[in-house]
Amino acid sequence: MTHTREPGGTSFAEAIRRILLDPSHRVHPLAELLLYEAARAQHTQEKLIPSLRARHVVICERYTMATMVYQGFGRGLPLPLIRRLNSIATEGLRPDLTLVLDIPEQEFGRRRRGRRHDRLERESAEFRRKVRRGYERLARSERRAHLIRSDREPAVVQAEALALVERALR
Numbered sequence: 001m002t003h004t005r006e007p008g009g010t011s012f013a014e015a016i017r018r019i020l021l022d023p024s025h026r027v028h029p030l031a032e033l034l035l036y037e038a039a040r041a042q043h044t045q046e047k048l049i050p051s052l053r054a055r056h057v058v059i060c061e062r063y064t065m066a067t068m069v070y071q072g073f074g075r076g077l078p079l080p081l082i083r084r085l086n087s088i089a090t091e092g093l094r095p096d097l098t099l100v101l102d103i104p105e106q107e108f109g110r111r112r113r114g115r116r117h118d119r120l121e122r123e124s125a126e127f128r129r130k131v132r133r134g135y136e137r138l139a140r141s142e143r144r145a146h147l148i149r150s151d152r153e154p155a156v157v158q159a160e161a162l163a164l165v166e167r168a169l170r
């Protein structure tokens with residue numbers, strides 16, 4: 001099994017991640033999108049494709065849907081542009097299963113107290129609402145995606161996620 005994340009997963013992509021999440025930067029939405037896609041292209045070539053060729057199950061925290069939601073729904077960039085860049089960066093690689101762990105805004109506010117926040121975590125409640133609506137819409141429209149309510153007991157959330165993974169592996 002390979003466990004990885006985006007942005008990140010390779011030293012180059014992790015460097016881009018540090019830039020993207022640094023609260024001292026103001027990043028234009030198009031520049032932000034292109035940086036995410038650059039990190040994704042490197043991650044795909046260096047980590048995902050070799051892991052899949054070795055027949056590993058790959059678990060990736062965030063992937064192309066996150067870009068659709070944050071840069072598309074959140075930032076307002078055109079979804080067709082993001083889809084095209086996602087396809088280029090991944091060479092058409094698509095997940096077999098996407099699990100979206102959904103939490104209501106009030107739960108997000110409760111969980112974020114006392115933490116240092118990155119650039120995206122400092123976004124407005126309105127931005128987070130747009131992102132959440134985007135995830136809800138995409139999770140309903142993509143047959144391999146599932147929305148999991150995560151404001152429940154961790155064991156319940158875990159059991160639901162594991163059942164979906166087991167079904168996908170059959």
